[in-house]
Amino acid sequence: MGTDEKIERLERKIDKRRIREKRSEDQSAIEGTFDTATIMILYELINKHVLDYLGGVISTGKEANVYKGFGEDGEIYAVKIYRIKTADANFMKQYIIGDPRFKRVRKKTHDLVYTWAEKEFKNLKRAHSAGVRVPNPIHVKKNILVMEFIGEGDISAPRLKDSPPKKPQMVFNKIYSYMKGLYQKARLVHADLSEYNILMWKGPVIIDISQAVTLEHPNAEEFLLRDIQNILKYFNQFKGIKLPTLKKAYKEITKV
Ligand SMILES: Nc1ncnc2c1ncn2[C@@H]1O[C@H](COP(=O)(O)OP(=O)(O)OP(=O)(O)O)[C@@H](O)[C@H]1O
Numbered sequence: 018m019g020t021d022e023k024i025e026r027l028e029r030k031i032d033k034r035r036i037r038e039k040r041s042e043d044q045s046a047i048e049g050t051f052d053t054a055t056i057m058i059l060y061e062l063i064n065k066h067v068l069d070y071l072g073g074v075i076s077t078g079k080e081a082n083v084y085k086g087f088g089e090d091g092e093i094y095a096v097k098i099y100r101i102k103t104a105d106a107n108f109m110k111q112y113i114i115g116d117p118r119f120k121r122v123r124k125k126t127h128d129l130v131y132t133w134a135e136k137e138f139k140n141l142k143r144a145h146s147a148g149v150r151v152p153n154p155i156h157v158k159k160n161i162l163v164m165e166f167i168g169e170g171d172i173s174a175p176r177l178k179d180s181p182p183k184k185p186q187m188v189f190n191k192i193y194s195y196m197k198g199l200y201q202k203a204r205l206v207h208a209d210l211s212e213y214n215i216l217m218w219k220g221p222v223i224i225d226i227s228q229a230v231t232l233e234h235p236n237a238e239e240f241l242l243r244d245i246q247n248i249l250k251y252f253n254q255f256k257g258i259k260l261p262t263l264k265k266a267y268k269e270i271t272k273v
């Protein structure tokens with residue numbers, strides 16, 4: 018089969034499936050998003066039976082769009098597709114240079130985006146193995162990451178920001194233990210941790226971990242302090258909550 022034919026077949030497949038999705042979903046975000054290369058990768062994922070079809074969009078964020086994806090047995094996944102066109106190469110480089118897992122920093126933006134997606138996949142794996150609740154990563158191919166869907170049915174879980182906890186002390190304690198686990202077991206600093214990157218689904222779930230760095234990274238300490246500050250600031254609004262000082266939290270998290 019020629020490339021054009023493959024793309025057409027895939028587009029038809031996506032189209033057919035798309036009709037089954039509720040029309041109220043944000044279709045415009047799907048249309049015009051996919052470049053040919055991305056469509057080819059989706060095609061490959063469908064051929065490899067990783068996915069059966071792609072559903073509606075969950076979020077259009079600063080670096081990626083997140084879609085629902087469905088497997089052949091109807092299981093649901095979150096599919097994060099990093100945009101190549103609007104990628105900020107300088108931003109990504111700051112978090113890739115200094116990470117011993119990525120010694121060769123690629124020059125072309127699209128290669129950098131592929132590294133970025135692979136970095137999120139690896140970080141999710143490490144966090145998951147360390148017992149930190151994150152979406153379980155399933156598959157990564159170039160700029161497409163398939164992971165566990167966090168939510169109920171096909172409704173994705175709310176962010177901590179939009180869902181203030183009834184038991185803030187418990188949620189804080191859990192997040193605090195995850196920060197320790199990330200540092201001490203996964204040997205990672207999230208570097209963008211806040212109420213925006215935590216979903217609430219039977220407790221907190223940490224997401225959006227592509228920028229997380231290993232402890233050798235020259236800015237790891239600064240990033241960790243910023244993460245702690247964000248979390249303390251968010252929880253400080255709750256009356257009666259007991260929080261550590263920034264200094265104490267830093268010491269406890271980095272204690273080996
Ligand atoms: N595994 C998942 N299950 C369910 N929903 C998810 C999952 N991963 C991401 N989302 C949804 O997509 C949104 C964006 O995800 P993420 O933060 O990873 O991407 P981003 O491009 O950095 O977006 P933003 O610029 O909004 O931070 C999340 O706030 C959440 O609503």
Ligand SMILES: [Mg+2]
Pocket residue numbers: 078213214225
């Ligand atoms: Mg985010």
